[in-house]
Amino acid sequence: MRRLLYAALGLALAVPAWAATRTNPAADLKAFQSYFHKKFPQVAPNDFVNGPYAMDASMRAQWNDIMQFPPFQFSIDNGKALFNAAFPDGHHYADCFANKGIGITQNYPQFDAKTGKIVTLELAINHCRAEHGQPPLDMSAGPMADIEAYMTSTSDGKIINVKIPNDPRALADYAAGEQYFYSRRGQLNFSCASCHVQGAGDHLRSDVLAPALGMTASFPIYRSTWGSTGTLVRRFIECNSQVRAVPSKPDSDAYSNLAYFLAYMNNGLPVAGPGERP
Amino acid sequence: MAGSILVRASSDGTATTVQSLIHHPMDSGFIKDASGALIPAHYIEVVQFAHAGTVVLTAFWGPAVSKDPFTKFSFQGGKSGDALTVSWVDNLGNKDSLSTTIS
Amino acid sequence: MSNTEMTAEAEIGFVLSRRMGLTGAVAATLAAFFAPGFKAAHADGAMVMADAAAYPSAAFAQKTQDAAVKAMFNMTATASDQITLDAPDIAENGAVVPVSVSTALPGVTAIAILALGNPNTIAAAYQLPAGTKSAVSSRIKLAKTTDVVALVQAGGKLYSVSKNVKVTLGGCGG
């Protein structure tokens, strides 16, 4: 019955009135990537995952120095210990994930057909904790960022492959993320895209604005301005605050959908995380 | 402060290159926290690297060394399997040390 | 400068060249005799421990290049083109500025990194026993655009080189 319903909805999607006018992730992806390839012809496609370092030779040299012994190494080590520690019920994080949680972050965020919602890696980690009677972790930094750093380190170099199943709810989540990305907000009246599409590669003071393409591939990141490792959600909250908009809740659908859209735009690029940024 | 030291030492047969990262806030004493109160200075003062019991580098640091300090240097000698020890003490008297082997 | 001219400050701060090697030797001896636990844990010999008493705190408290150099080394530096100071022209972040100092000068016993614009001038100082290569890499904080100075003590003399590093505030680069 449900299947029939989905089939019917899927058919409805094929109707140009809605599907063709806007929500067409595959076409969006192509346009998005080619926009950045044209804007930065000197940057090799896979180098976009290195953000500002792909744009500026001097920054890249400093980054290479720092990456000889990356500051997020403590996070990875701590995250590995946390990841491998048993819950009081004897289960492990590994029990909650495909392939025991190793080498899988390129597939996140995922659409959950049961709830119709997007599950980011942070949410999946907290879902796992809930399943085993543990309180959720702060989604932005600390142990969450460490566990994510470890899991991502096992996926380094794997090709990002975020799937949008043929389910109207998945498309709606994607579209909501897209809308969030392009909507201006805050007193400064900036959208994510203002800085990371139109302004990408430009200098804001001494910083180079990272292009949106490749952006999520390096998360979690150790930002020297933070002095610690943080998740994508932490960066969302920071960006919102920078344009003087009250941030959404860390576990909000708004942020999950935004992460879904952004990660999907990176399909085909390699995971390059955890990363280091100024 | 157990587990504050990460160190990699590798020998090419004639010389050993050491890279280390120490987990430490290195608070300068000039930064204010969210509530506007000064965070008191808290930084590593002395770090010592020793190869098989002999000091190969002593570092004296002030609060201007970055958080989670990084050090890289190399010394003549040292072969795979030799012991390399890193130890530090900060201005509050905290200390830690780690012994590893050269790879 | 004769011994009688040595200031109390310099004595407290100590002269790096005189104490060279001593700190480690003393610490090693102490560890061997008074901390058998360490010895047992490391079959290859005594564990050398960082010694807080050796810290030249007076030198690190100085706010000018002249006073800091005097307190640390008790001598004056001459400019040298034999030192390579590797630091960025523009620091991507003042909180983490990679700085490397290396030199081909023979008989190097100490290397120091100074940031003239910082509240305290000396950022870091290193004692190099014989056998340690004359190159050290570190990461330091810079409060503002400033000259970074590398000092190298070699053969009982002090040499320096400086480089201006621009620092601008960080913001939205992620």
Place this chain on the structure above:
Amino acid sequence: MRRLMVMTAMLSMLGTAAYADATKTSADAALKAADARAALADKAGAQWTSTVALLKDAHKAEAAGDFATAQSKAMKADAMAKLSITEAHEQASLWQASVIH
């Protein structure tokens, strides 16, 4: 959009206006209106941090008996909340203009 920016700029100047004849009653009324409008902005997911900060200041001034400041800040907060809601409404369709095609 440009209109929104100009209004925001004008608003910053407005902030210095003093309401010398403000009373507890008039300040309370201004605060109440601003709180209500800010709640609407919140609901629309369009709150500005600057609005929140102003409201907080206004309430603080009110508690301290500085009704002139309380009223002035409340009125500015109210206007900002209004602008933020306008921004959200505009963007509900305008965002599509900047999508990469």
